[in-house]
Amino acid sequence: MQRKNRLGFLKNQMMGVLIALTVIFVISAIVSPYFLTSYNMTVVARSLAFVGLITIGQSMLMILGELDLSLGVMAGLCGVVSGILMVNFGLNPWLAMFLSLCLGAALGFFNGIMVTTLGLHSLVLTIGTAGIFGGANLVLTKGVAITNIPKEVQFLGRGDFLGMPVPFVIMIVVLAIASWVILKTPFGRYIYAIGDNTQAARMLGIKVDRVRALVFTAAGTLAALAGLLMVTRLGTAQPSIGETWVLPPIAASVIGGVATTGGIGTPFGAILGASIIAVIENIIVLFGVSPYWQGVVSGFIVVLAISFDSISRRYLRGNG
Amino acid sequence: MAFLEVEGLGRDFPGVRALHDVDLKLELGRVHILAGENGAGKSTLVKLVTGAYAPSRGRILIDGQDVASNPGLHRYVAYVPQELNLFPNISVAENLFLPYDRKKLGGLTVNRGKLERAAQEYLDRYAITASPRDLVRDVSVPDRQLLQIARASTNKDMKVLFLDEPTSSLTSAEIERVMNVVRGFRDSGHAIVFISHKIEEVLAIGDDYTVLRNGQKVADGLISEIDEQGLIRAMSGAEIAIDQRFRPDPRPEGAPEEVILSADGLTGTGFEDVSFELKRGEILGFAGLLGAGRSELMQTIFGYMKAMSGSVTLKGKPFPLGQTSRSVKAGLLYLSEERKQHGILPQLSVRENVGISILDQITGKLGISRRQERNRVAEVIKAYDIKVAGMSQQISNLSGGNQQKVIIGRSMATAPTVLIFDEPTKGIDVRTKAEIYRIMKRLAEEGVGIILVSSEMEELRRCANRIIAMYSGRVTGTFDTATTSNETLVGALFGSETNTDAA
Numbered sequence: 001m002q003r004k005n006r007l008g009f010l011k012n013q014m015m016g017v018l019i020a021l022t023v024i025f026v027i028s029a030i031v032s033p034y035f036l037t038s039y040n041m042t043v044v045a046r047s048l049a050f051v052g053l054i055t056i057g058q059s060m061l062m063i064l065g066e067l068d069l070s071l072g073v074m075a076g077l078c079g080v081v082s083g084i085l086m087v088n089f090g091l092n093p094w095l096a097m098f099l100s101l102c103l104g105a106a107l108g109f110f111n112g113i114m115v116t117t118l119g120l121h122s123l124v125l126t127i128g129t130a131g132i133f134g135g136a137n138l139v140l141t142k143g144v145a146i147t148n149i150p151k152e153v154q155f156l157g158r159g160d161f162l163g164m165p166v167p168f169v170i171m172i173v174v175l176a177i178a179s180w181v182i183l184k185t186p187f188g189r190y191i192y193a194i195g196d197n198t199q200a201a202r203m204l205g206i207k208v209d210r211v212r213a214l215v216f217t218a219a220g221t222l223a224a225l226a227g228l229l230m231v232t233r234l235g236t237a238q239p240s241i242g243e244t245w246v247l248p249p250i251a252a253s254v255i256g257g258v259a260t261t262g263g264i265g266t267p268f269g270a271i272l273g274a275s276i277i278a279v280i281e282n283i284i285v286l287f288g289v290s291p292y293w294q295g296v297v298s299g300f301i302v303v304l305a306i307s308f309d310s311i312s313r314r315y316l317r318g319n320g
Numbered sequence: 321m322a323f324l325e326v327e328g329l330g331r332d333f334p335g336v337r338a339l340h341d342v343d344l345k346l347e348l349g350r351v352h353i354l355a356g357e358n359g360a361g362k363s364t365l366v367k368l369v370t371g372a373y374a375p376s377r378g379r380i381l382i383d384g385q386d387v388a389s390n391p392g393l394h395r396y397v398a399y400v401p402q403e404l405n406l407f408p409n410i411s412v413a414e415n416l417f418l419p420y421d422r423k424k425l426g427g428l429t430v431n432r433g434k435l436e437r438a439a440q441e442y443l444d445r446y447a448i449t450a451s452p453r454d455l456v457r458d459v460s461v462p463d464r465q466l467l468q469i470a471r472a473s474t475n476k477d478m479k480v481l482f483l484d485e486p487t488s489s490l491t492s493a494e495i496e497r498v499m500n501v502v503r504g505f506r507d508s509g510h511a512i513v514f515i516s517h518k519i520e521e522v523l524a525i526g527d528d529y530t531v532l533r534n535g536q537k538v539a540d541g542l543i544s545e546i547d548e549q550g551l552i553r554a555m556s557g558a559e560i561a562i563d564q565r566f567r568p569d570p571r572p573e574g575a576p577e578e579v580i581l582s583a584d585g586l587t588g589t590g591f592e593d594v595s596f597e598l599k600r601g602e603i604l605g606f607a608g609l610l611g612a613g614r615s616e617l618m619q620t621i622f623g624y625m626k627a628m629s630g631s632v633t634l635k636g637k638p639f640p641l642g643q644t645s646r647s648v649k650a651g652l653l654y655l656s657e658e659r660k661q662h663g664i665l666p667q668l669s670v671r672e673n674v675g676i677s678i679l680d681q682i683t684g685k686l687g688i689s690r691r692q693e694r695n696r697v698a699e700v701i702k703a704y705d706i707k708v709a710g711m712s713q714q715i716s717n718l719s720g721g722n723q724q725k726v727i728i729g730r731s732m733a734t735a736p737t738v739l740i741f742d743e744p745t746k747g748i749d750v751r752t753k754a755e756i757y758r759i760m761k762r763l764a765e766e767g768v769g770i771i772l773v774s775s776e777m778e779e780l781r782r783c784a785n786r787i788i789a790m791y792s793g794r795v796t797g798t799f800d801t802a803t804t805s806n807e808t809l810v811g812a813l814f815g816s817e818t819n820t821d822a823a
Binding site: 259 | 624680687
């Protein structure tokens with residue numbers, strides 16, 4: 001018997017995503033002999049790690065009822081700033097990375113504070129700040145990559161830990177912490193409450209603006225982390241880092257059961273959604289689909305996945 | 321021959337049987353009262369008859385034809401829900417005619433002039449004072465209520481009109497306007513189904529009645545053959561003394577008078593220069609018409625709205641205004657009249673809705689303890705007799721009365737010092753009302769300061785030790801309930817500043 005409640009709903013939702021992921025995984029394994037090789041799995045895990053970090057932040061913002069479209073360019077800006085600090089200023093690479101993380105936190109906080117104090121719509125605001133951050137990136141780099149990132153930090157992007165790529169391990173640790181915060185702490189409950197009914201949350205004495213600003217800050221920090229890891233992976237600070245990290249985390253969150261209207265979903269579900277996208281993109285490459293067609297095919301599969309999800313949910317609810 | 325007949329109608333929801341085999345006969349030219357407590361199945365029945373839900377069992381006949389084989393018959397039935405569901409940012413005329421009948425109101429484009437002329441006819445018929453061009457958000461609440469009825473009546477095929485608590489947010493003069501409209505429909509040969517928790521109203525307007533309890537029909541007949549007590553007995557299945565008083569007992573002789581909360585010259589949006597004292601052990605009532613500024617005053621004290629000037633003290637100490645978090649921490653709680661907007665977290669479960677208020681009590685080093693939370697929530701559900709299928713049930717699926725009990729229950733679990741109830745019994749049945757009154761009385765006697773904002777004079781007389789009357793943002797008098805006549809009180813509501821006792 002289906003119970004109509006959030007947990008049951010989440011379980012259904014999670015089941016749908018898990019089934020979809022399994023089906024895509026199995027099909028991929030059948031049609032391509034390369035798919036399950038450990039090398040290919042590492043490729044998938046590594047690409048999932050970067051988008052995954054952004055997805056964790058974005059999904060928490062979406063549960064809160066907000067959205068930050070500047071996270072991708074924020075990652076790029078923080079990445080090149082770390083490169084400039086390490087290479088051009090010769091700063092200790094660890095200190096440079098710490099400062100870049102702080103920059104990410106500050107940029108996220110800036111978005112948050114603009115939303116809370118001026119009552120701006122986060123979607124529109126972050127379209128604007130994305131322009132600012134992206135522009136600052138080009139001003140600093142003039143579009144040229146910063147090379148010679150110190151070897152001592154490159155293992156962060158390239159190394160393995162327990163047979164898994166380090167960025168992937170970091171993403172999993174962040175996911176565990178985010179899941180604990182959102183499911184087990186009062187702060188997490190406040191995020192759901194605000195996303196579900198902001199006025200009621202305020203009536204309950206929740207410091208709505210503080211929670212909002214903090215989640216924006218956390219998302220900014222995670223974006224900076226993704227950018228830094230990409231820099232250590234490439235060994236160069238490319239100005240283009242993060243350009244493709246804007247929409248996939250939002251799509252991943254929705255596929256994973258996060259409601260665009262807030263109050264529903266988990267970062268874990270969002271990562272499942274991101275995994276689906278990562279596997280699809282991988283199999284397209286394995287199949288040697290022409291690069292010109294890749295966007296069309298992956299977009300089409302995403303539309304298919306969310307349609308399947310929506311239809312199955314309507315069926316499960318069985319109302320009317 | 322009844323125009324609309326319902327036979328053995330039933331509807332199941334996962335885990336709940338919302339309606340068992342209910343029969344109902346509606347005849348044209350009569351007002352049929354549908355009575356029952358919150359959660360008795362009234363809304364489910366209405367949704368089945370209007371076609372919003374499909375029945376699990378039984379059939380619905382309209383004009384002798386089965387609706388199942390001819391869904392077009394639903395056009396004879398119109399429903400005006402309890403919550404106002406107009407579009408606030410578009411005009412009165414557009415609200416009336418959405419989605420615009422092409423044939424009558426021009427071709428591809430909407431002909432504004434024609435639309436507004438057509439709207440004016442309806443406005444005149446229902447004595448609505450708003451202009452067709454006004455935006456609905458600027459229209460008064462009673463006009464909006466009538467506008468909803470008018471909108472339903474733009475359907476020329478309408479023969480049966482369901483009104484779900486059309487008077488719950490209106491004052492007595494405004495209620496009379498709605499009643500006149502209902503009588504008009506009756507006299508023009510429509511069948512009206514009237515749902516209300518206000519017994520006097522029901523007895524005055526009804527011809528026939530059907531009482532539901534726990535999803536079953538428990539009584540039906542002619543209104544002329546039943547009285548107030550009989551109707552309440554049928555609804556609740558128990559005897560409830562309707563004139564019982566719930567005023568807290570006065571302080572024992574010689575006990576020191578303690579002021580818990582006081583306001584001094586408080587001014588904010590919608591009210592001006594308000595001063596009062598709330599004493600330990602009493603229920604302090606606030607009476608007034610809609611728009612008298614009572615809710616705004618309370619929300620300002622609570623910190624939800626901004627104060628412009630004046631001060632508040634809590635337990636003798638100055639209390640800084642403007643932050644709800646500080647008020648909640650100090651134990652000053654406000655239970656809003658707008659349950660949906662300000663109270664519940666609609667997509668979350670009953671457990672989370674209660675838990676949100678007691679997180680600091682159930683959070684350990686490893687985070688929120690699921691076990692402790694479950695125990696505490698189970699206690700609240702038991703203590704306030706909340707009817708739920710389980711604590712993981714989504715709160716939106718509870719009846720209004722049970723949602724209210726969840727909100728009261730979670731507030732109590734925080735051990736508050738002052739509780740402000742704003743229309744706590746709006747849309748709530750007689751028995752639950754008595755429960756809420758009893759809770760307020762007990763808390764007052766335990767030393768919690770209780771403020772009761774209500775539009776029902778009867779409620780204030782039954783519960784409050786003192787009543788403060790407000791009229792257009794100003795206090796027009798403070799009265800001792802026991803020694804003040806109704807006339808004096810009502811006079812104060814309409815602005816006459818007479819007979820004011822010393823506070």
